[in-house]
Amino acid sequence: MKVDVFKLPQNSPDDISALDAAIAAGNILPENIVAIMGKTEGNGCVNDFTRGFAVQSLQNYLSKIIGQKQAAAIVYVMSGGTEGVLSPHLIVFTSQDSESDAPKRMGLTLGVIHTRDFSPAEVGTLVMVEEVAAAVTKAMQQAGIAKDDVHFVQIKCPLITSRDRLLMAGRDIADISSYQSMGYSRGASALGVAVALGEVDIEDIHAGDICKNYDLYSSVASTSAGVELRNCEILVMGNSPQSTSDFVIGHSVMQHALDMQAIYQAIAATGQPISQVVNIFAKAEADPTGEILGRRHTMMDDSDINHTRMARAVVGAVVAAIVQDPMVYVSGGSEHQGPAGGGPVAAIAAIRSE
Numbered sequence: 407m408k409v410d411v412f413k414l415p416q417n418s419p420d421d422i423s424a425l426d427a428a429i430a431a432g433n434i435l436p437e438n439i440v441a442i443m444g445k446t447e448g449n450g451c452v453n454d455f456t457r458g459f460a461v462q463s464l465q466n467y468l469s470k471i472i473g474q475k476q477a478a479a480i481v482y483v484m485s486g487g488t489e490g491v492l493s494p495h496l497i498v499f500t501s502q503d504s505e506s507d508a509p510k511r512m513g514l515t516l517g518v519i520h521t522r523d524f525s526p527a528e529v530g531t532l533v534m535v536e537e538v539a540a541a542v543t544k545a546m547q548q549a550g551i552a553k554d555d556v557h558f559v560q561i562k563c564p565l566i567t568s569r570d571r572l573l574m575a576g577r578d579i580a581d582i583s584s585y586q587s588m589g590y591s592r593g594a595s596a597l598g599v600a601v602a603l604g605e606v607d608i609e610d611i612h613a614g615d616i617c618k619n620y621d622l623y624s625s626v627a628s629t630s631a632g633v634e635l636r637n638c639e640i641l642v643m644g645n646s647p648q649s650t651s652d653f654v655i656g657h658s659v660m661q662h663a664l665d666m667q668a669i670y671q672a673i674a675a676t677g678q679p680i681s682q683v684v685n686i687f688a689k690a691e692a693d694p695t696g697e698i699l700g701r702r703h704t705m706m707d708d709s710d711i712n713h714t715r716m717a718r719a720v721v722g723a724v725v726a727a728i729v730q731d732p733m734v735y736v737s738g739g740s741e742h743q744g745p746a747g748g749g750p751v752a753a754i755a756a757i758r759s760e
Contacts, residue, residue: 538598
């Protein structure tokens with residue numbers, strides 16, 4: 407497999423001009439696109455329709471070029487919220503068969519998969535954990551990525567709307583708000599990754615652990631909930647010795663929102679200098695203890711600005727300062743994604759020519 411990665415700026419959620427220019431120039435072959443991630447400028451909450459708007463714009467554009475069926479098979483992960491210095495952008499992943507004489511090396515490889523749709527009653531439950539675990543396992547097998555070589559698993563997952571709750575009588579989770587359901591969905595999806603990678607045994611997860619027992623987590627899961635879908639769209643990123651890609655991925659785990667060292671470690675894991683970094687992918691969370699580095703923070707108590715938005719701004723600034731590029735992918739809400747208050751961070755770098 408030969409994987410390529412392209413980072414493209416966006417002027418609005420429906421702006422596909424940079425993608426169109428890259429395709430017109432022959433830099434991106436649309437039939438090879440397997441996944442598109444992006445940061446959109448909405449609020450990242452339940453009513454953030456910039457995510458769906460961006461996906462719809464991409465699907466409509468690509469359907470005219472490669473057909474509706476192939477365009478629908480692409481994994482689309484739009485993360486809402488570009489607070490602070492975060493700059494809206496797209497990350498386009500292409501994959502194609504390697505040339506027979508191309509040299510193989512430990513390089514970037516992708517696994518992409520869609521789960522079935524979830525009913526509102528299944529979102530944020532053990533059912534979702536098991537379904538995601540099975541899907542991640544299948545994606546890894548199809549891509550030929552070993553468990554130890556998985557460095558980031560990006561998932562877009564659904565949430566529960568107020569209308570959905572009418573269908574959920576008798577369920578404890580029916581009493582949570584639509585916003586809280588985002589956390590449950592993210593958490594269950596992340597635990598599914600943990601199970602697939604052997605970080606947590608499924609027998610050790612009980613229904614009451616989801617969004618409660620944060621000792622259970624994945625060190626490579628990044629999950630983002632949205633109202634624009636009912637299933638989970640999954641992108642497994644890792645390295646394989648059979649790859650002919652010119653890119654490589656590495657990861658680390660941030661212990662808190664100001665953990666600069668973890669970002670440097672993720673970059674170092676690629677074996678490439680900072681100048682070769684294409685993008686950084688990080689999860690952000692306001693520490694639920696109400697403290698960071700022994701100091702009190704007020705992100706959890708602000709009624710005007712949601713704590714996930716503040717956390718994105720903080721981590722986004724830290725990451726952007728290190729790589730000197732505000733066009734980085736930082737997603738808020740890291741339930742069961744790294745330790746409480748922290749989160750996984752991954753770096754994709756272009757392999758420097760000898």
